[in-house]
Amino acid sequence: MSPHLRFVLGDQLTREVSSLADLDPARDIVLMVEVEVEARYVPHHQQKIAFLLAAMRHFAQALRAEGIRVDYVRLDDPANTQSFSGEIARAVERHAPASVIVTEPGEWRVRAMMADWAETLPVPVHIREDDRFFCSHAEFAALGRARKTGRMEFFYREMRRRTGLLMRGDAPEGGQWNFDPENRRALPRGLRVPPRQRFTPDALTRAVIDLVAARFGGHFGDLEPFGWAVTRADALRALDHFIEDTLPGFGDYQDAMKAGEDFLFHGLLSPYLNCGLLTAREVCARAEEAFRSGAAPINAVEGFIRQILGWREFVRGIYWAEMPAYADSNHLNAGRDLPAMYWTGETPMRCMAECIGATRRHAYAHHIQRLMVTGNFALLAGVAPAQIEEWYLAVYADAFEWVELPNVHGMVMHADGGRLGSKPYAASGAYIDRMSDYCKGCAFNPKVKRGPGACPFNYLYWNFLIENEKPLSANPRLAMPYRTLARMPAAQRAEIVADATAFLDSLP
Ligand SMILES: Cc1cc2nc3c(=O)[nH]c(=O)nc-3n(C[C@H](O)[C@H](O)[C@H](O)COP(=O)(O)OP(=O)(O)OC[C@H]3O[C@@H](n4cnc5c(N)ncnc54)[C@H](O)[C@@H]3O)c2cc1C
Numbered sequence: 200m201s202p203h204l205r206f207v208l209g210d211q212l213t214r215e216v217s218s219l220a221d222l223d224p225a226r227d228i229v230l231m232v233e234v235e236v237e238a239r240y241v242p243h244h245q246q247k248i249a250f251l252l253a254a255m256r257h258f259a260q261a262l263r264a265e266g267i268r269v270d271y272v273r274l275d276d277p278a279n280t281q282s283f284s285g286e287i288a289r290a291v292e293r294h295a296p297a298s299v300i301v302t303e304p305g306e307w308r309v310r311a312m313m314a315d316w317a318e319t320l321p322v323p324v325h326i327r328e329d330d331r332f333f334c335s336h337a338e339f340a341a342l343g344r345a346r347k348t349g350r351m352e353f354f355y356r357e358m359r360r361r362t363g364l365l366m367r368g369d370a371p372e373g374g375q376w377n378f379d380p381e382n383r384r385a386l387p388r389g390l391r392v393p394p395r396q397r398f399t400p401d402a403l404t405r406a407v408i409d410l411v412a413a414r415f416g417g418h419f420g421d422l423e424p425f426g427w428a429v430t431r432a433d434a435l436r437a438l439d440h441f442i443e444d445t446l447p448g449f450g451d452y453q454d455a456m457k458a459g460e461d462f463l464f465h466g467l468l469s470p471y472l473n474c475g476l477l478t479a480r481e482v483c484a485r486a487e488e489a490f491r492s493g494a495a496p497i498n499a500v501e502g503f504i505r506q507i508l509g510w511r512e513f514v515r516g517i518y519w520a521e522m523p524a525y526a527d528s529n530h531l532n533a534g535r536d537l538p539a540m541y542w543t544g545e546t547p548m549r550c551m552a553e554c555i556g557a558t559r560r561h562a563y564a565h566h567i568q569r570l571m572v573t574g575n576f577a578l579l580a581g582v583a584p585a586q587i588e589e590w591y592l593a594v595y596a597d598a599f600e601w602v603e604l605p606n607v608h609g610m611v612m613h614a615d616g617g618r619l620g621s622k623p624y625a626a627s628g629a630y631i632d633r634m635s636d637y638c639k640g641c642a643f644n645p646k647v648k649r650g651p652g653a654c655p656f657n658y659l660y661w662n663f664l665i666e667n668e669k670p671l672s673a674n675p676r677l678a679m680p681y682r683t684l685a686r687m688p689a690a691q692r693a694e695i696v697a698d699a700t701a702f703l704d705s706l707p
C-alpha cells in the first residue's frame with residue numbers, strides 16, 4: 200500500500216498537529232526538511248535558526264523512537280534544493296505516495312506555495328486546518344459577522360465564554376473580565392526577580408549550533424549562550440518553572456522594565472507555543488489550575504490567559520482574515536528607513552540600547568520592550584512599515600508572520616488604520632521613565648521637553664501628533680493630546696518640529 204507523505208513544518212513540532220492525526224506508522228512517512236531559503240528570506244537571528252533546527256531534529260528523533268518512519272533532509276545534504284517546493288517534489292519522487300498531507304502554515308507566502316503544490320505535484324495534496332488554536336478561521340469570521348469581535352476585548356470575552364476558562368457559571372472569575380488596571384506597577388526597588396531556568400545544549404543541539412555558526416554567522420544576534428528548550432520534555436519543565444516561580448508576579452509587573460533584567464516575570468513560552476513544543480490549551484489550563492489552587496492571584500492568571508486566549512488568537516484571526524492586502528496598507532504614510540541602531544544597538548538612548556541588547560543576547564524581548572520602546576520609536580520616527588516588520592520577523596525566536604505582522608503593522612505602526620487597535624500606542628519619555636529605570640544613566644533627560652539634552656521621545660511624540668493631525672485628530676481616544684496641541688503656541692510647535700527633524704536627520 201502506498202504511504203501518505205505527511206509534511207511537518209518547523210513550527211508544527213507536536214504529535215497533536217492535524218497532519219499527523221491519523222498517521223499509520225506501518226504505512227506512512229513523515230517528511231521534515233531544513234531549507235536555506237526559509238533561514239534567509241529575512242536575516243533571522245542566529246539563535247532563532249538554531250532553536251528551530253534543534254527542535255526539529257529532536258522532534259524527528261522522538262517520532263523515530265515511536266517507530267515512525269521519518270524522511271529528514273538536513274541543511275547540509277548535498278542534494279537539498281534548499282526550498283520547500285523543491286524538497287516536496289523530490290520526496291514525492293522518492294516515495295511515490297498516495298497523497299501529501301500538510302497542516303496549513305503560519306504564513307501567507309507558504310500557504311500560496313502549498314496551493315501551487317496541489318497544481319504541480321502528481322498526487323493529491325490535502326491541506327488541513329491548524330486546530331492547535333482555540334478559534335478556527337470559520338468561527339473568527341462568524342464572530343466578526345455577528346459584530347461580537349470588532350475589538351480584542353469583546354473577542355476575548357466571547358472566547359472565555361466558549362472555552363469556560365476562568366469562568367464561574369456565566370460570570371467571569373473574580374467578578375470582572377479584565378484586571379489590566381492592576382497590572383501596571385513599576386518594579387519596586389529591591390524586589391527580587393526569580394532566576395530563570397535555561398537549558399544546556401546536548402550533543403544534537405551543539406551540532407546545530409556549529410552548523411549555524413558556520414552558515415549564518417553573519418546574521419544578527421549572539422548564538423551563545425544558548426539556553427532555549429528544544430524538546431517537549433524541557434519545554435514542559437520551562438512551563439512548570441513559569442507556573443511555580445514567576446506567574447504569581449506576572450500580573451503586577453507585566454508592564455515593568457528594568458535594565459539588566461531581560462525576562463522579569465514573563466513566561467518565555469512564546470517560542471515553544473509557536474513552534475509546537477507546548478500547546479495553548481495546556482498552558483492556559485495550567486495557569487487556571489494555579490489560580491484555582493491558590494498558587495497565583497487572579498490578576499496574574501487573568502492577565503496571562505488574556506494574552507493567549509485573547510491577543511494571540513485575535514491577531515491570528517485578523518492575519519488570516521485580512522491577508523494579503525493587510526500587509527500593504529500604510530495608513531500614516533510612514534516611509535523613513537529603519538535607523539541602523541536597530542541592527543547595531545549603538546545609540547545613546549539607553550532604553551533603545553537595553554531593548555536591542557536583550558534582543559541581540561536572547562532573540563527575545565518582552566512585550567512592553569517591543570511595544571513601548573523599539574515599537575514606539577519606530578512609530579514616532581515614521582519608519583516604513585515593511586522595514587520595521589522585517590526587523591521584528593528576523594530578530595525574535597517566536598516570530599512567525601501570523602503573529603508578528605498584526606502586532607507590528609497594526610498594534611505598533613497603526614498602518615492598518617485601526618483594524619487591530621483603536622489608537623496608536625504613542626508615548627513620550629514620561630511613560631518609559633515611569634515604567635523603567637532606563638532613564639537613570641541615559642544621555643538624555645526625560646523631564647526635558649525640547650532642546651539639547653531633551654529625551655527624543657518627548658519631541659518625537661508631539662511631532663508625530665503634528666505630522667499625523669489629519670488621520671488621527673478625530674480619534675476620540677486622542678482627544679486629550681490634540682486639545683493640548685491646539686492650545687500650543689505656534690513657536691513651540693515649530694521648535695518641536697525643528698528638534699525632531701534635526702534628530703531624525705542625524706540618525707545613521
Ligand atoms: C511589536 C511586537 C511584535 C511582536 N511579535 C511577536 C512575535 O513575532 N511572536 C509572538 O509570539 N509574539 C509577538 N509579540 C507579542 C508578545 O510581545 C510576545 O508574545 C511576548 O513578548 C512573548 O514573550 P513571553 O512568552 O515571555 O510572553 P508573556 O508576557 O509571558 O505572555 C504570555 C503569552 O501570551 C502571548 N502573547 C502576549 N501578547 C501577545 C500578542 N500581542 N500577540 C500574540 N500573542 C501574545 C504569547 O504567546 C506569550 O507567550 C509581539 C508584540 C509586539 C508589540
Ligand code: SF4
Pocket residue numbers: 548549550551627628629631632637638639641642643644645654655656
Ligand atoms: S531619557 Fe528618553 S531616551 Fe533616555 S532612556 Fe529615558 S526615555 Fe529613553
